[in-house]
Amino acid sequence: MKKVVIIGASSGIGKALALRYINEGHKVGITGRRKHLLEELQLQFPQQVFIEAFDVAGTENIFHLKHLIDQLGGMDLFVYCSGTGEASKTLNLEIDQQTTLINVNGFVETTVYAFNYFVQQGHGQIVGISSIAAYRGNSWAPAYGASKAYMSNYLEALSIKASRMKIPVTVTDVQPGFVQTEMAKGNKLFWIAPLDKAVKQIFNAIEKKKRKVQVTKRWALIAWVLTWLPYSIYKKLN
Ligand SMILES: NC(=O)c1ccc[n+]([C@@H]2O[C@H](COP(=O)([O-])OP(=O)(O)OC[C@H]3O[C@@H](n4cnc5c(N)ncnc54)[C@H](OP(=O)(O)O)[C@@H]3O)[C@@H](O)[C@H]2O)c1
Numbered sequence: 001m002k003k004v005v006i007i008g009a010s011s012g013i014g015k016a017l018a019l020r021y022i023n024e025g026h027k028v029g030i031t032g033r034r035k036h037l038l039e040e041l042q043l044q045f046p047q048q049v050f051i052e053a054f055d056v057a058g059t060e061n062i063f064h065l066k067h068l069i070d071q072l073g074g075m076d077l078f079v080y081c082s083g084t085g086e087a088s089k090t091l092n093l094e095i096d097q098q099t100t101l102i103n104v105n106g107f108v109e110t111t112v113y114a115f116n117y118f119v120q121q122g123h124g125q126i127v128g129i130s131s132i133a134a135y136r137g138n139s140w141a142p143a144y145g146a147s148k149a150y151m152s153n154y155l156e157a158l159s160i161k162a163s164r165m166k167i168p169v170t171v172t173d174v175q176p177g178f179v180q181t182e183m184a185k186g187n188k189l190f191w192i193a194p195l196d197k198a199v200k201q202i203f204n205a206i207e208k209k210k211r212k213v214q215v216t217k218r219w220a221l222i223a224w225v226l227t228w229l230p231y232s233i234y235k236k237l238n
Pocket residue numbers: 007008009010011012013014031032033034035054055056057081082083084085102129130131132175176177178179180181182183184
């Protein structure tokens with residue numbers, strides 16, 4: 001039985017992934033600001049679900065993460081899923097700062113703690129839910145794309161660091177395209193994946209300890225195009 005921590009599991013991808021691990025018989029520690037949603041899941045599975053309600057944009061991330069690990073009695077798998085994706089069409093500082101606090105600060109604080117925890121323990125698995133948005137600058141949501149680029153780049157660095165240290169800590173960068181959740185808003189979305197399909201692919205990638213995965217699989221094509229598309233053409237499309 002694994003002890004799984006998912007930061008940002010009160011709804012969407014994080015909640016569906018938590019349910020998958022619960023159904024597989026594992027213990028899961030879930031977080032989010034909406035405590036009532038965390039409590040709902042805990043009421044359903046009181047033996048398997050542990051909760052910690054906090055805002056990752058705050059200053060007490062490590063305190064809360066430690067408390068959750070104590071409740072679980074350890075940690076084998078750490079997933080960072082909290083995220084916000086507000087558009088900043090007129091370049092709004094408040095939106096961009098809040099995006100950076102949640103998608104970058106919250107991520108780096110908790111992930112550094114989890115990585116060092118796994119180094120001490122001698123094993124563990126780190127997963128970050130990044131995005132296809134990591135590949136290029138996005139004029140509609142500059143901080144969102146940049147925050148996901150930070151995540152993906154950081155996760156690659158941790159993977160190399162773990163292999164240099166010769167410790168069995170694996171790192172998976174999950175890059176979803178569009179997935180049917182509260183976050184997927186707007187009328188320009190395409191290839192929107194049903195939540196269960198996306199989470200099945202995410203679960204499989206984690207269990208196979210993949211280094212990086214696009215979800216759903218067809219988004220690998222978009223990732224490839226975004227990697228090689230010249231700026232002059234990308235500028236016209238974005
Ligand atoms: N849906 C997509 O199309 C898509 C595509 C690419 C990447 N992603 C990524 O997938 C991840 C999950 O998003 P989702 O689609 O499942 O949307 P979602 O249902 O809105 O889930 C977002 C999660 O992040 C948590 N969160 C947001 N702000 C937080 C804060 N300040 N403190 C703590 N937790 C916070 C939310 O919990 P509370 O609100 O309870 O705090 C919730 O559990 C995000 O990182 C997102 O960038 C999604």
